[in-house]
Structures are given as structure tokens and as C-alpha cells.
Amino acid sequence: MIRLVLAPSVTVDDLDDVAFGLGLVMMNILPAGDAHPAQTIYRTPDRQALVHVINDPRAAALLVIVQGPDAAEAAARFRARTVVAAQELVNA
């Protein structure tokens, strides 16, 4: 699982544009709950990665978590289209 911390200047609209450009398929929108912040979940067209866009008002920036067999490639494609402040490999 890869976590991308986006630059504070990156907006939700910017991320929508990136998702559209990459052909990501929206799968669900989860409102904030006790266990998780609000997030929009996409999958890659080949179903090899899930992309969670996390919009937590407590955080200074948007977060993107990419998981799945092709997480590394999907994250790289994401990075190529937006400004990423930090990338971390996270143990699931």
C-alpha cells in the first residue's frame, strides 16, 4: 500500500481531473465516519489497483492511498499528473 501526501495547493477538482485523465473508475464515496475520514474510491481500468482519495479536514493536504498488485505503477502514474509532497510505503 502506498500513501501519497499531495501538495497543499492540490484541490479536489485537480484530483478529479487526474482521475478522469487516468481513466480511473469511481467505485464509491464514503462519508466520514468514526473509523475513517471521507474518501472517494476508484479502481484502475484493469482492476489491478484501488485508489482512495482521502479528504480529511483535519489534515493540511489531500491524501491518496494506492493498493493492489499494481499499486506501484498506479501511484507512479498518479504522481506524474499531480504535485506530490511525500510518498510512503505503508504496511497493510
Added chain:
Amino acid sequence: MSGVRLPFHPRLAEHALVRRHVIDGEEHVVLHDTRTGDLVRMGTREWAQLAAADGTRDLAGLTLAAAKSGALRRASELVVILERLQTMGLLADGIDRADAAPTPSDRPLFALPDFSLTCDASGACCGVYGSILFTRHEAARARVALPLVRDGGDHEERVFTPEQGTDASGSLAVALVDNCCAYLGGDGRCGIHAAAGEAAKPAACRIYPATFVDDGETIRVSLGVECACALDSVGVAGGAPLVADTARTGADLPAGARVIALPALLEIAASVTAPRAAYVAWSRLLAAQPSPADPVAALWSLAAAVDASGLDEAATLAALASPVLPDVNAVLPWIRALSERADSRVASASTWRSARDRSLTASREIAAAAASLRDPVALATAIATASPDPAGEAFYLRAVIHGHQLVGRLPLATALRDRAVRLLVARAMGALAPALRRPLTVLEAMLRGHGIEVYAREVRS
């Protein structure tokens, strides 16, 4: 954030009519606000996003539905669309909507006497209206019969939009190509009829121009005098009856016939109401009288009688016995209101409708006629001039009165004056364009079918 508060489960309100138009080959979606006459144009992708707003989804659900349909680029686009519509009063929340009370099926039918319709099959009425309605079953049948029309065989949404709002469970409105039904053939004949037989046509088309109004005693069967054939059929025997000769009660009406129920209390003048039964008796009294020599004078005098004495029988008969031509200054505000509404309609329609669109040319004809009557001298002359079509106008009055078309939308007195004004404007249309066939029917179709009739609420003295 714009500060506009959106409904929790947005849907388009019933007064928002979405219609798919193909104009000079290019596809557009137009949302008509039937309360104001305003319209909103949007792209097909915007409509694809909005179509899911049926009152069952919150914003997240709508975003997902739009994404599922492939129409979503940015979630914020959808919010912008919804906020714009909310600001215009075109959104509602949730799925609650009033169900029409069912008409008792044993109610006897009372058809307009001595009339049968001879249709000229020219297809003229298939290119005038803003809405041509299909039931879901009829839409499916048409798509099977003619699957290549707008690629509707595979894609219902390319040929149909909901009749009202975003509620796709009800009737559907067919896409209009330069304002003609998408299924109208190049020869002016119905493509569905040609491909699958007359029975495959939508009931609304087969029933047209009949109207059905349940007044608590009978179901009045009349017609909207909106088609030249209606007036051409006056006094001509051998046409098709408005309902089958064997039809006796509401149960015998064709499937798809819409019966409008008159409310128990009817507004007859400003802040004055009368029981439905009293209005029915008044209507019956009127129908029993001989045709007035001058319908404009008769209508205006009846309006004055209703204002002064309600539905009083003696006052009604006195008004008919000694009708007085209206004063120019009394009619002028009506002409002005209609003229402004028609001008506004022309200005709006000219920006997006095709030059081939019959409704655009008809709007221009109405606007020109109304404008010609804004001159008090011209109006005085028009009022004093005898009708060029006494038989047609007499039939018009008979159809309107028999069909209870004077009540429900406007107070009765206002509706009577409205009809007098329509006659004057129709006469002016004929005078300006002598080749125009049955101008009164063109005016009637446009006033009802394109919402110009709201002018009657905009009269300022």
C-alpha cells in the same frame, strides 16, 4: 462554497421539463421552467449527470451514478449544475409527489355533439409542440420498430427524457428534431405508423386533439382547437369521432387517455370561488344558447357579468343578450402582456431553435400580430371589425365551453377575457399573413404547448 443550500436528495421539480432537441443536426438538452417560461440549455453530458437526480440519491450517490454513466469529469461540475437549478427554484427534495385521484370508471362520457375529425395526415401537429408523450410501453415499442432513430434501439436516453422533472417512471417525452417528433418521417407521415401500424402509435397521438375533463357528473369529451384540421372538420360529416361511438363511460376511454378532474371549488373571479356543480350548470346554460354574433363581445361581457354577479343565471343571459364590445383601454394591457410574452419567446427561441422550426415561425407570427394591435387605433379597428371566420370562432367557443377549458388555470373571468384576446390576435395573424392556415389553431397550440399562455397572469392595467 457558494452558500447555496442543496436539497439532501435532489431531484428536478415537476415544473421542470427536460427536452432533447436536435437542432440543425446538433444535439441539445433544454430544460423548460413551466412556471416562469424560462429555459436552461445544457450539454448532453450535463443532462446525463443530472438525470440520476431522481430524489433517491444524496450528493455522493448522485456523483457515483454520474460516474457510472460515464458522464462525470469533476464532482464539482455536478454541484455547480445543482446549485444553478436550486437558485432558479427547479429542484425539490426526496420523492414525494401527489398522485392524481383516479376518475371513476363508471362516469358517463359526454362528447361534444355533432363533431368528427378529418385528419389531413400532413404531420403538421407533429412539429409544433414542445412535448410529445409516450408511455414507457409505447416508447419501448417505438424503439423496437425503429431502432436506428437516434440510435434509440440501444439507447433509450437518446430518444426520450422524462415528461416531468427527473421522474423516469412516468411518461416520456420524445426527442425533437427541429421541433418535429424524432419518429416523424421525411414525408410528413408517422414513422411508427408506417413501420408497425396505427395501433403502435402513442395513445396521445391517436387521441389528439381530444380532451377529457371529469366535472363530477360526466367526463366532458371535447378538443383543443389547436390543429387546422379541427376547424376544417366543422360541419363536415364522416370523420373520426373524438371517442369511439361505442364508448359510454370512463372505462371505455382508450388506454393512455388523461382525464383531468375539476376541483370541487373553482376560482371564478379574483378571490371568489364557486362549487364545481354551479360552474357545470353555468357551462350547460351557456352551451344551450345560440352562438353569439360577436364572440369577442360575448366573452368580454360574460367576464364582466362573472366579476359582478358570479355565476348568476340572469346576469349570464343578460350579458349574452346584449354583449358590449370591449373598450380599447381595457384590452390594451392584455395585448401588451401577450405581445411582451411573445417577443420574449421569439428572442429566446431565436438563440437556439432552427430556422426550420415551425414553433419559431409561429412565435414570430403571434408576436407580429400582437405588436400590430399595440397601436390603440389599430386595436379599436380590430375590435370593431367583424370576425373573418364566424363559424370557426363559434365552434372554438363551443369546444372551449363544452370541454371546461375556461377553468382550472385562471379565474373564470380572467379566462373569458383571455379567450377574447386570443380571438383578436388570431384575427390579426390572419390579416398579416393571409396564407396562414387557420391562425386561431396556430395560436392555441403555441399558447398551450409553449407556455405563452402565462401572459394572462402578467396583465398590468
